[in-house]
Amino acid sequence: MAAEHAAAADAADSLDTAPLMLGKQDNTTLTGNLLAHVWARPDKGWLLSFLIALSGSGALALAITVTLVEGIGAWGNNIPVGWAFDITNFVWWIGIGHAGTLISAILFLFQQRWRTAINRFSEAMTIFAVMCAGLFPLLHTGRPWFAYFMFPYPSTLQMWPQFKSPLIWDVFAVSTYFTVSLLFWYLGLIPDLASLRDASKSTLQRKVYGIFALGWRGSGRHWHNYKVGYLLLAGLSTPLVVSVHTIVSFDFAVSLIPGWHTTIFPPYFVAGAVFSGFAMVMSWMVPARHFLGLKHVITMRHLENMNKIILATGMLVSYGYLMEHFIAWYSGNQFEWFVFFNRATGPYRGVYYLMLFCNVLTPQIFWFKRARTSIPIMFIASILVNVGMWCERFVIIVTSLHRDFLPASWDMYYPTWVDITLFLGTIGFFSTLFLLFLKFIPAVAVSEVKELNEELQHRPAPVTVVTGA
Amino acid sequence: MEHAAEHAAPVGKTFVLGRFPSGEALVDACYKVREKGFDAIDTHSPYPLHGGDEALGLGRSRVPRIALTGGLTGMFGGYLMMVYMNAFSWPLNVGGRPPHAPPSFIPITFETTVLLASLSIFFGLLALMRLPQPYHAVFEHEGFRSAVNDGFWLSVALPPGADGKDASALLQQLGAKEISTVQESME
Numbered sequence: 001m002a003a004e005h006a007a008a009a010d011a012a013d014s015l016d017t018a019p020l021m022l023g024k025q026d027n028t029t030l031t032g033n034l035l036a037h038v039w040a041r042p043d044k045g046w047l048l049s050f051l052i053a054l055s056g057s058g059a060l061a062l063a064i065t066v067t068l069v070e071g072i073g074a075w076g077n078n079i080p081v082g083w084a085f086d087i088t089n090f091v092w093w094i095g096i097g098h099a100g101t102l103i104s105a106i107l108f109l110f111q112q113r114w115r116t117a118i119n120r121f122s123e124a125m126t127i128f129a130v131m132c133a134g135l136f137p138l139l140h141t142g143r144p145w146f147a148y149f150m151f152p153y154p155s156t157l158q159m160w161p162q163f164k165s166p167l168i169w170d171v172f173a174v175s176t177y178f179t180v181s182l183l184f185w186y187l188g189l190i191p192d193l194a195s196l197r198d199a200s201k202s203t204l205q206r207k208v209y210g211i212f213a214l215g216w217r218g219s220g221r222h223w224h225n226y227k228v229g230y231l232l233l234a235g236l237s238t239p240l241v242v243s244v245h246t247i248v249s250f251d252f253a254v255s256l257i258p259g260w261h262t263t264i265f266p267p268y269f270v271a272g273a274v275f276s277g278f279a280m281v282m283s284w285m286v287p288a289r290h291f292l293g294l295k296h297v298i299t300m301r302h303l304e305n306m307n308k309i310i311l312a313t314g315m316l317v318s319y320g321y322l323m324e325h326f327i328a329w330y331s332g333n334q335f336e337w338f339v340f341f342n343r344a345t346g347p348y349r350g351v352y353y354l355m356l357f358c359n360v361l362t363p364q365i366f367w368f369k370r371a372r373t374s375i376p377i378m379f380i381a382s383i384l385v386n387v388g389m390w391c392e393r394f395v396i397i398v399t400s401l402h403r404d405f406l407p408a409s410w411d412m413y414y415p416t417w418v419d420i421t422l423f424l425g426t427i428g429f430f431s432t433l434f435l436l437f438l439k440f441i442p443a444v445a446v447s448e449v450k451e452l453n454e455e456l457q458h459r460p461a462p463v464t465v466v467t468g469a
Numbered sequence: 470m471e472h473a474a475e476h477a478a479p480v481g482k483t484f485v486l487g488r489f490p491s492g493e494a495l496v497d498a499c500y501k502v503r504e505k506g507f508d509a510i511d512t513h514s515p516y517p518l519h520g521g522d523e524a525l526g527l528g529r530s531r532v533p534r535i536a537l538t539g540g541l542t543g544m545f546g547g548y549l550m551m552v553y554m555n556a557f558s559w560p561l562n563v564g565g566r567p568p569h570a571p572p573s574f575i576p577i578t579f580e581t582t583v584l585l586a587s588l589s590i591f592f593g594l595l596a597l598m599r600l601p602q603p604y605h606a607v608f609e610h611e612g613f614r615s616a617v618n619d620g621f622w623l624s625v626a627l628p629p630g631a632d633g634k635d636a637s638a639l640l641q642q643l644g645a646k647e648i649s650t651v652q653e654s655m656e
Contacts, residue, residue, distance in 0.1 A: 164563050218617045232590055
């Protein structure tokens with residue numbers, strides 16, 4: 001009876017087939033099973049992953065120390081390749097963060113109900129990814145302890161930042177993005193922290209969660225303002241996320257380097273960001289929903305929808321590649337054409353073909369429902385997409401720089417161990433934060449899932465009933 | 470002794486609490502309780518109730534105006550900041566571009582607009598909700614811990630001196646369970 005009810009309610013969306021929530025749930029069971037992974041003692045798998053991630057963070061600390069002691073010379077950057085791994089990693093991480101905002105804000109505005117179970121997770125990813133991203137330009141300044149020079153403050157030097165530079169736009173864009181994402185995430189968390197506070201068994205837990213819950217008591221007078229505030233923050237985050245990657249792409253597009261100076265960069269970067277971000281969410285969600293026991297709220301329908309978005313954004317990215325090459329040829333500009341010819345035939349062609357394989361070919365598999373609903377396929381594809389998107393940024397940055405206008409200045413870039421350790425270290429740091437998040441904070445937005453459950457159960461009977469499978 | 474106690478400590482606010490079986494029952498009860506003249510009521514639920522704002526008689530939220538104020542401040546503040554710094558205080562000639570270069574100032578103007586609007590929403594919300602407020606009289610009742618998990622509670626704030634018997638009786642009549650009267654601890 002319960003299953004029938006759920007299936008009937010779900011069939012109201014004529015195109016929906018798989019349910020958004022499995023089994024008959026109510027507020028009590030949801031409180032129990034969504035918070036269970038927070039109360040459970042960490043198991044061996046978590047501890048082992050955490051140790052590996054923590055060693056990654058340690059490696060990051062080591063690489064940062066070497067960079068600070070020796071200077072940027074510890075990296076493989078040279079003239080003409082002044083930007084290499086650092087900016088590649090920066091753009092890659094920022095892009096990964098964008099899926100979080102897309103899921104939490106844009107899908108919220110479009111009232112996509114399937115967003116509810118995965119938004120908390122993706123927002124956390126945004127925050128951690130932006131933290132990793134910010135590290136690279138900071139270190140690349142060479143003297144990060146003077147990084148505050150970039151902010152407009154009345155200094156004794158009597159100088160102000162130069163606001164006509166895209167690099168200063170970036171400072172404002174990334175710091176605003178981080179701040180707004182954090183506020184949005186925390187605002188959404190408050191009811192769940194209160195839920196943790198009041199479901200906790202020990203005094204310590206009650207106190208710690210109590211501090212962060214700010215005394216939330218589910219008051220109707222609070223919800224009244226809270227709902228509006230949350231909606232407005234979602235509304236603001238939506239153009240913000242587009243602006244951030246647009247400004248990141250301006251770092252390149254506003255310059256005069258062939259291969260960078262193109263008008264397609266802003267939309268092409270935003271599409272790439274969403275593409276890689278969804279892939280990263282997928283790479284984490286597939287194991288997390290298994291190990292945290294969240295399969296009843298993060299269902300196959302969620303995963304399938306995400307794969308559809310990966311396919312759509314993958315096509316957008318492919319279109320970007322196509323237009324970039326077409327315009328390079330059509331413009332008749334020999335420098336522009338040379339860059340693209342060199343990408344496919346030059347010394348970095350391996351990275352270029354890997355990029356094409358991962359970003360253009362791999363997502364095509366999601367045309368097939370069997371692939372969209374197969375856990376191993378989507379997991380491997382999501383990893384490949386992440387690899388591909390990293391390659392894309394490497395190709396854009398390094399291949400455009402290493403062949404300067406003057407053949408006499410041509411040079412090759414090879415990463416040093418410090419470059420590689422920094423990159424792998426940020427993956428470790430990201431994983432450390434993410435594993436801590438999965439341990440101490442509910443991985444799904446409990447309050448929102450309860451509201452969704454209520455809606456699913458009380459949805460009015462549809463006029464045209466489509467028989468549910 | 471009794472006499473001394475009465476005058477020594479100020480009396481905290483008193484609330485009557487009652488738990489309803491569902492969100493709809495709680496929303497219905499709100500209308501009925503308000504009909505009887507209890508206006509200082511509040512609902513407590515794990516998620517926003519459908520029709521809860523109307524049931525409590527709440528008007529339009531002030532948050533949009535706060536957001537607009539913050540956004541406009543960020544927009545004009547950000548733009549004027551750049552004009553002052555790059556065109557008046559320290560005009561810099563970068564590649565012959567004019568010191569006051571509107572197109573180049575747009576991206577940061579946008580970012581400061583969003584930043585200030587978001588900060589004002591967040592802190593404006595906290596101010597409107599009077600949070601953080603770690604202690605509230607309703608937490609005196611142990612069963613109230615369900616309010617953020619699976620309970621639907623109604624709280625009626627009593628005027629000073631009232632014993633709350635009429636409110637309790639009304640909640641009882643409306644089908645509330647776990648009815649109790651809590652008093653703010655003044656310690």
